[in-house]
Amino acid sequence: MELEMLEGQKVIEAVQRAVAHHGTRREELIPILSDVNRALGYIPREAFEELSRQMQVPTSQLFSVASFYQMLSTRPVGEHVIRFCESAPCHVVGGRQVWQAVQEHLNLKDGETSPDGKWTLTTVSCLGICGVGPVMMVDDDVYGNLKPDQIAGILARYVERSEE
Amino acid sequence: MKYYRTHVLVCSDPECVKRGAHDLLDSLQEELKVQGLQDEVQVLETSRLGGCSDGPEMMVYPDAVHYSGLTPDDIPYVVEEHLLKGRVAKKFVTPEKIFTDEELRAPTSKEIRVVLRNCGQIDPENIEDYLATDGYMALGKVLTEMSQQDVIDTMMKSGLRGRGGAGFSVGRKWQIARDVKDTPKFLTCNADEGDPGAFMNRRVLEGDPHSVIEGMIIAAYAIGASYGYIYCRAEYPIAVRTLNIAIQQARALGLLGNNIMGTDFSFDMEVRMGAGAFVCGEETALIASVEGKRGEPRPRPPFPAVKGVWGKPTNNNNVESYANVPQIILHGAEWYASMGTEKSKGTKTFALAGDVKRSGLVEVPLGISLRDLVYDVGGGIKDDKGYKAIQIGGPMGGCLPAEYLDIPVDYESLNSAGTIMGSGGIVVMDEETCMVDIARYFMDFTQDESCGKCTPCRVGTRRILEILERICDGKGKDGDIETLEMLCREIKVTALCGLGQGAPNPVESTLKHFRDEYEAHIYEKRCPAKVCRSLIHFVIQAEACTGCGVCARNCPTSAITGERRQPHVIDPDVCVRCGICKQVCNFNAIEIV
Amino acid sequence: MATIKSLEDLKKLREQAMQKRDVKRAEGHAQVIVGMGTCGIAAGARETMKAVLDTIEQEGLSGILVTQTGCIGLCEKEPIMQVVVGEGEKVVYGKVSADVARQIMREHVMGGKVVENHVIPM
Numbered sequence: 001m002e003l004e005m006l007e008g009q010k011v012i013e014a015v016q017r018a019v020a021h022h023g024t025r026r027e028e029l030i031p032i033l034s035d036v037n038r039a040l041g042y043i044p045r046e047a048f049e050e051l052s053r054q055m056q057v058p059t060s061q062l063f064s065v066a067s068f069y070q071m072l073s074t075r076p077v078g079e080h081v082i083r084f085c086e087s088a089p090c091h092v093v094g095g096r097q098v099w100q101a102v103q104e105h106l107n108l109k110d111g112e113t114s115p116d117g118k119w120t121l122t123t124v125s126c127l128g129i130c131g132v133g134p135v136m137m138v139d140d141d142v143y144g145n146l147k148p149d150q151i152a153g154i155l156a157r158y159v160e161r162s163e164e
Numbered sequence: 165m166k167y168y169r170t171h172v173l174v175c176s177d178p179e180c181v182k183r184g185a186h187d188l189l190d191s192l193q194e195e196l197k198v199q200g201l202q203d204e205v206q207v208l209e210t211s212r213l214g215g216c217s218d219g220p221e222m223m224v225y226p227d228a229v230h231y232s233g234l235t236p237d238d239i240p241y242v243v244e245e246h247l248l249k250g251r252v253a254k255k256f257v258t259p260e261k262i263f264t265d266e267e268l269r270a271p272t273s274k275e276i277r278v279v280l281r282n283c284g285q286i287d288p289e290n291i292e293d294y295l296a297t298d299g300y301m302a303l304g305k306v307l308t309e310m311s312q313q314d315v316i317d318t319m320m321k322s323g324l325r326g327r328g329g330a331g332f333s334v335g336r337k338w339q340i341a342r343d344v345k346d347t348p349k350f351l352t353c354n355a356d357e358g359d360p361g362a363f364m365n366r367r368v369l370e371g372d373p374h375s376v377i378e379g380m381i382i383a384a385y386a387i388g389a390s391y392g393y394i395y396c397r398a399e400y401p402i403a404v405r406t407l408n409i410a411i412q413q414a415r416a417l418g419l420l421g422n423n424i425m426g427t428d429f430s431f432d433m434e435v436r437m438g439a440g441a442f443v444c445g446e447e448t449a450l451i452a453s454v455e456g457k458r459g460e461p462r463p464r465p466p467f468p469a470v471k472g473v474w475g476k477p478t479n480n481n482n483v484e485s486y487a488n489v490p491q492i493i494l495h496g497a498e499w500y501a502s503m504g505t506e507k508s509k510g511t512k513t514f515a516l517a518g519d520v521k522r523s524g525l526v527e528v529p530l531g532i533s534l535r536d537l538v539y540d541v542g543g544g545i546k547d548d549k550g551y552k553a554i555q556i557g558g559p560m561g562g563c564l565p566a567e568y569l570d571i572p573v574d575y576e577s578l579n580s581a582g583t584i585m586g587s588g589g590i591v592v593m594d595e596e597t598c599m600v601d602i603a604r605y606f607m608d609f610t611q612d613e614s615c616g617k618c619t620p621c622r623v624g625t626r627r628i629l630e631i632l633e634r635i636c637d638g639k640g641k642d643g644d645i646e647t648l649e650m651l652c653r654e655i656k657v658t659a660l661c662g663l664g665q666g667a668p669n670p671v672e673s674t675l676k677h678f679r680d681e682y683e684a685h686i687y688e689k690r691c692p693a694k695v696c697r698s699l700i701h702f703v704i705q706a707e708a709c710t711g712c713g714v715c716a717r718n719c720p721t722s723a724i725t726g727e728r729r730q731p732h733v734i735d736p737d738v739c740v741r742c743g744i745c746k747q748v749c750n751f752n753a754i755e756i757v
Numbered sequence: 758m759a760t761i762k763s764l765e766d767l768k769k770l771r772e773q774a775m776q777k778r779d780v781k782r783a784e785g786h787a788q789v790i791v792g793m794g795t796c797g798i799a800a801g802a803r804e805t806m807k808a809v810l811d812t813i814e815q816e817g818l819s820g821i822l823v824t825q826t827g828c829i830g831l832c833e834k835e836p837i838m839q840v841v842v843g844e845g846e847k848v849v850y851g852k853v854s855a856d857v858a859r860q861i862m863r864e865h866v867m868g869g870k871v872v873e874n875h876v877i878p879m
Contacts, residue, residue: 029456030439034398068458068615070440071398087360088555088591089517091605096695097743104720104742125442125613127399128363130517131524148744149718167814169806169823171780200803204810210777226783226822249793250825292774301771304764417770418760426762 008046014039015050024055029065033072041081042073070125078113078120080158082106083137087126094147095134099123101148102136105155118159168206170247173223176209178416180219184235188220191236195243205247211413212289218258232258268367268525272541276503278511279364279487280527283371288406291413294374300419302490306382307427310493312342315386319489321497323509328354328445328482329557329586330662331508331575334489340469341387341479350473351384351392351433354450354482358397358442359558360609362589364513365483367525369396369403372487373410377433379486381419382493384431387479392433393454398440407435442559442613446661447480449615460615461661482587484513505531508574513588518555519546520592528573535569538592550595553677555602557586559609560666562673563599582673584666598695599678600685604632606670610663621664624655628671638698640686648675694756697741701757704745706731708753715745715754785822787866792837794828800835801854808855809838812862821866834877840865851877 018035022028036047043066052059066072084099108114108121127135132144143154172192176185189207196202213221218232229252234242242253268284271277286293294300306315320335341349353376357365368376380392396404411433414420422430436454443449444459451473453459472478488510492500501509508530514537516523521543528541538544538554545551553563562583564571571577575585593602607629616622628651631644652668652675659665675682684690691699704715704724709731716724716732723739726732734745734754746754761767791797791806806825813821831837834851838858841847848871850861857875864870 025456027436027454027456030453031437034437034439065456065458068441068460069438072439086605087609088602088605089361089523089589092518092591092593092597092602096601100697100740100742101720101744104740123612125358125399125440126360126362128357128366130361130363130515133517147747148742149747167810167818169810171777173777173780204806208773208777208780223781225780226824228781248825249795249798249827251827292770292777295767295771295774296778298771300761300767304767308764416760418762425764425767 011040011044011046012050015047015054019051019054026055026057029055029057029062030069033062033066033069037072041077042075044076076113076117079118080139081120081122081137082155083122083124085125085127085133085135085137086123087130087133089126089130090133090135093133097148098134098136098146098151101151105151119155166203166206168204170205170227171225172205172207172247173210173213173225174207175211175213175219175221177212177413179217180221183219185220187236188222188234188239191239192243195239196247198240199243199248201243201247210290211292212287212409221258227252230258231256268371269522271527274532274536274540275527276511276529277527278491278500279368279375279484279513280371280525281491282375283367283525286372288371288373289409291374291410291417294372298494299374299490300378302493303378303381303385303419304425305493306385307425307429312386312388315382315493316342318493318497319386322492322500323497323504323507324485324488324492324500325508325575326481327484327488327512327587329560329584331585334481334485337469337481338383338386338479340467341389341477344470344477346470346477347388348391348476349387349389350476350478351380351387351389352447352450352454352468352473352478352480353380353392353394353486354445354447354480355394355396355400355403356438356445356450357400357483357587358445358613359587359589361515361517361591362558362587363515364525364588366400366403368483368487368513369400370406373403373407374414375487375490376483377407377410377414377420379489380433381424381431382489383479383481383486385429387477389479390431392431393473394433394435395438395444395450395454396435397438397444404435404437411435441615442609443615443661443663446663448661450480451478458615460617461663463660484588503529505572505574507576512573512585515589516542516592517589518591519549519594519597520544521546530574531572533570534564534573537573537590538569542592545592545594547594552593552595552597553599555591555593555606555670556589557584557666557669558589559606559613560584560662560669561586562669563593563602563677564673565677582676583669596693596695598636598691598693599674599681600632600635600691601693601695603671603674604629604636607632607667610667614664614667618658618660618664620655620658621660621667624651624659625664625667627651628655628668632671635682635685636691636696636698638685638689638696640682642686644686645675645679645682700741701736702734702739702741702743702745703755703757704732704734705753705755708751710751710753712750714748714750718744718748720744783822785820786843787820788822788824788839788841789862789866790824790826790839790841792827792829792835792839793825794832794835796828796832797835797837800832802836804855805836805838805853805858808858809862812859816862816867818867831877837877842866842869849877849879850875 014036018032022031036043048059048062113120134146135144213223222231245251245253316338324334325331420432438444441459444453446461449459449461468478504510511527511529513527526541553565555563611625611629614621652672655668684692694700711729721738723735724732793802836853838850838853861872864872
């Protein structure tokens with residue numbers, strides 16, 4: 001029989017796994033936070049508390065580091081995260097119009113999560129694949145050579161997938 | 165020499181060994197004897213053959229057939245079928261990855277490849293491929309023939325300047341770090357390539373990681389460092405993976421670790437990953453991030469050469485600088501200094517992006533003219549449109565209009581033209597680009613990436629961004645240009661680090677070269693390039709419209725109306741100027757005014 | 758692979774690495790294909806193959822690719838050996854005993870002259 005894991009327990013286990021892998025030296029903090037972020041989608045308050053206990057570092061310092069880096073989130077994110085590249089090379093080859101189209105399609109602005117918890121929209125710094133710009137990532141999938149009219153179709157795939 | 169018709173390479177990397185590569189080798193040798201093929205087929209152990217996850221891996225040449233996941237029990241079948249009868253044992257074959265390379269084409273006549281010489285030519289996950297191209301021979305030369313000072317003198321004479329942006333002499337930097345008495349000393353490699361549109365370092369790390377590692381080991385020897393960190397941005401997961409494999413392989417051969425090549429020199433290194441913060445490319449911020457802290461810069465001096473990682477002397481260079489080192493040691497300082505200009509020696513990699521025909525990576529001798537770079541190497545402007553400007557030097561750089569096409573690309577010439585070399589990202593912009601919008605875009609970027617530690621950068625860039633947004637929004641007013649100029653001057657002299665000091669550059673350079681566009685936005689409420697949405701309208705030309713209705717069906721705000729087969733019209737009050745109608749119209753009937 | 762303890766070790770490793778690279782990049786101006794199907798082997802193809810390899814070794818030839826193939830449907834002519842020199846047409850030889858193989862290697866592969874009396878007209 002499979003027991004549903006309690007939220008809090010899940011968080012603590014994620015922290016323990018990261019600490020077991022990287023150790024508790026202070027310089028391992030960013031890799032640890034990255035692992036927890038990947039496992040849970042964001043770094044919840046309970047994770048900071050557990051980590052503080054294990055590393056013997058005040059939560060304020062942990063939070064200070066986590067909130068500094070773009071790829072670490074201290075707030076819950078939507079089911080699907082859209083990371084849009086708003087870098088210059090993408091911008092000049094039509095990224096601006098595509099970015100508008102994404103915002104209008106979801107009725108979200110940069111950094112927002114939809115009320116139904118389905119989408120989080122955010123920008124990402126240059127992914128270094130400028131040859132196929134404009135570029136965006138939906139979760140781990142990368143889409144290149146985007147045009148505004150493709151957006152609805154691409155995002156629809158994720159709606160279908162989660163309704164299946 | 166004995167002639168073998170067929171060679172079988174078996175991966176003996178640790179992972180494949182764990183999956184039974186040694187047993188496979190034994191049974192292969194055994195079976196070849198049983199079938200009498202030991203004089204016809206040679207078995208060789210090798211490093212990685214492309215992913216050990218389905219190992220053990222084995223390649224048969226000259227057929228270039230890749231087998232995965234074989235057990236000793238499968239060997240008699242494979243030997244008889246393939247090695248004896250020439251029939252590929254299809255059920256064990258792993259399809260070879262087809263390698264297409266849009267980033268790196270065959271070099272044009274104006275290119276010279278030093279840093280990129282191995283990219284796409286060797287297998288980055290197989291250290292033997294690197295060894296076969298004289299890999300680690302420079303390290304061998306350094307450790308057996310050269311003193312620490314010899315190495316530094318060679319670097320000085322070569323004229324190599326830091327390829328990360330500032331262009332400080334690499335040899336002098338090493339000298340300073342060597343002369344500091346404090347120990348232990350550290351080495352950092354800046355692989356936090358964050359400039360939008362710059363992906364030269366990613367390509368080197370993914371395509372030729374050992375050249376960077378070898379360069380670092382040589383630098384460590386020269387300055388007396390005992391440990392190194394490659395700080396790589398988290399947006400480059402493949403580069404991190406490739407580097408880790410390469411470091412493991414170098415360590416397994418004793419090229420990293422204690423008593424390297426039997427000498428009393430010891431050095432090791434690891435990869436540190438960022439978590440998305442542009443400012444970490446600044447060396448003091450990078451060091452803070454390596455230590456697991458917020459990646460905020462601090463005032464210099466003390467310079468990292470005196471107080472770096474863990475407060476100890478640290479030499480920091482970028483990926484491309486290190487990758488040049490082995491070649492300079494092998495071919496000599498004179499060879500390197502023979503390329504380039506008087507003060508800017510050697511070659512430089514650039515990532516061409518934007519409205520250019522052949523976008524991608526190039527490597528050219530410094531001093532090449534901008535025109536040659538854009539038109540000969542890059543093939544010119546996409547769709548044969550007109551040239552408007554290039555942006556070079558990343559978010560701290562500036563834009564250069566057509567009048568500057570004939571300047572040589574070197575550190576000094578770019579500086580006097582009002583921009584910087586930067587790390588090598590070049591964004592080419594055609595005539596349909598709005599330069600106010602570009603300035604707004606770059607300010608948006610620096611504002612977003614400002615770490616917030618010093619006020620000029622945190623608040624100053626926000627003020628500039630607000631004014632630019634207002635101008636693009638059609639609400640610019642008299643005096644805006646002067647306020648912008650004042651803010652730029654102030655931020656440049658008061659900001660804490662290079663990011664803040666360089667942040668006004670895109671605004672200053674566009675104000676200098678494209679002032680008329682600012683004025684058109686502010687005084688005429690007009691965007692000459694027809695880009696800024698508040699200043700343009702979409703209009704359907706009745707004579708070209710067939711009334712097909714495609715635009716109306718695609719309009720997200722239902723702003724387009726009209727009878728079937730009759731010219732349609734756009735209601736400007738409902739239109740959000742998304743441009744989808746123009747994109748879907750098959751008759752070019754929609755115009756921007 | 759053993760660890761590198763001296764410059765000599767490194768040089769040795771480089772030699773080996775270069776050999777493996779050449780193996781991977783092997784291309785030849787001549788290709789010799791020996792039929793090694795069950796029929797070919799039964800007719801003595803292994804001796805044919807050995808003769809080909811011996812000749813290459815004895816004469817110190819380079820740039821020759823030797824590969825095998827299966828039954829090509831001409832079992833009565835086995836052992837079959839196919840030779841392609843440079844851009845030339847593929848020549849198919851039948852009944853290639855070890856001696857004939859040596860003759861073909863000398864006259865055709867090295868000398869460029871087809872050994873007419875053993876050619877199978879295709």
